[in-house]
Amino acid sequence: MITRVLVSFWNNMGDNPLWGLFRNxxxxxxxxxxxxxxxxxALPAALALTADPIASLIDTAFIGHIGPVExxxxxxxxxxxxxxxxxxxFPLVSVTTSFVAEEDAMRSLKGETEEIKLLEKGFSADSELIPKTETSDGENKKRHISSASSAMAIGAILGLIQSIFVIFAAKPILEYMGIKxxxxxxKPALRYLTLRSLLFKTTKTAMVGDAANIVLDPIFIFLFGMGVSGAAIAHVISQYLIALMLMWRLSEQVSLLPPTVKDLQLGRFFKNGLLLLFRVIAATSCITLAASLAAKLGSTSMAAFQVCLQVWLATSLLADGLAVAGQAILANAFARKDYERATATAVRVLQWSLVLGLVLSLVVAVILKFSxxxxxxxxxxxxxxxxxxxxxxxxQPINSLAFVFDGINFGASDFAYSAYSMVLIAASSIFFLFFLSSSHGFVGIWIALSIFMSxxxxAGFLRIGTRTGPWGFLRS
Structure with missing residues (x-):
């Protein structure tokens, strides 16, 4: 009887991506x-996603030598x-990744269908009537990707609104965070926050910006004697530099201006973006609350928390590169209804995330202890x-899996589940933050954050493991 149950369990788990963690x-x-x-x-995405946290970590390292208060x-x-x-x-970036992948899949399927029809009518494969992706001189044509155009337009507007809001509300925000x-x-917090808000986050940055930040930080902080303000200015300059480089490279491959206003697909962006907005508010509220509670414990606790948090975020976001890769490939596979490829992608990206998390765990423990x-x-x-x-x-392994599960859900366009589950998780985690910080102080905050990521x-395990939502095809 037991053998029969085990065999049945093995067979039922065969196509489940979670089972793929331990298979082959x-x-x-x-x-x-x-x-x-x-x-x-994954590699360029990881470099882009970790650029800003690493830049903040660089600022942290230099400012730490000014004093604990700063x-x-x-x-x-x-x-x-x-x-x-x-x-x-974040909501804009997440939906854009899925939309671009889906649009690319639909464009490819349309081209394949048109080519088959022309071949059936007797045209040869090299006929001029069959769509081509290259010009006569071999250079790639610029593609019209509506999702990319929409993202650039919306991102520019949101970035401007973000900067104006932070500049004028900086002082009350800091008071809310516990700085009386x-x-x-x-004063140093106000200067840094105001100057950093001048950076419109219309695009993700890359590691070149971090290299520029490493060079500029000591120049502005120590050589020019600008302290905290110098760190913020160096950060803004380095990020604008790489943003311009990325815009230039993107404009070579994609036409950033949509053919018509209808091609912007604003309604589709706002519908799914609104769900992810609730999700990101819930998620970031936990991190921000943790920082606020650490600040209320005093400048010493906040200084230690700042170093730990920036290392935690910078290393964990390496897994977000895997999440982006999984999201893009999965969105393409789901658009094509290629469920075999969707399952294989989920399996592989989860395996990679687990290995990455274990490696990061060892690296962080050794390096941070001695540095x-x-x-x-x-x-x-x-x-x-x-x-x-x-x-x-x-x-680190928990964080890696959590980020990758997010990417998998986004790739399957499971935005509603991602939003609602995160709200419930955040509500529970906020309770733990208040309770544990009051009873265990600094350590209690980190216990609560560990619970939050777990x-x-x-939540990601449950969605795929129960084969619900977009993963219902695993039951067949």
Missing amino acids: PREVFKKDELGLEMAQI LAAVGVAIAVINQVSKIAI SNSPML SEFFTKDITVLRLLHLGIPFVAVT LRAL
């Missing part, structure tokens, strides 16, 4: 078509910037910092 482990890094396509998307102040300001920018831009009018953290003084020389800050390192390291990963 030797094929995780197989250099097949799927693996190469994932790598080609380090804590910048930590609060960065938490605010992350909250506002993610609310303004008589706090020594207020803590790179961020600050303050003994009390270092003592708290060492309490946070185990949480930053141990949660619940996010669990």
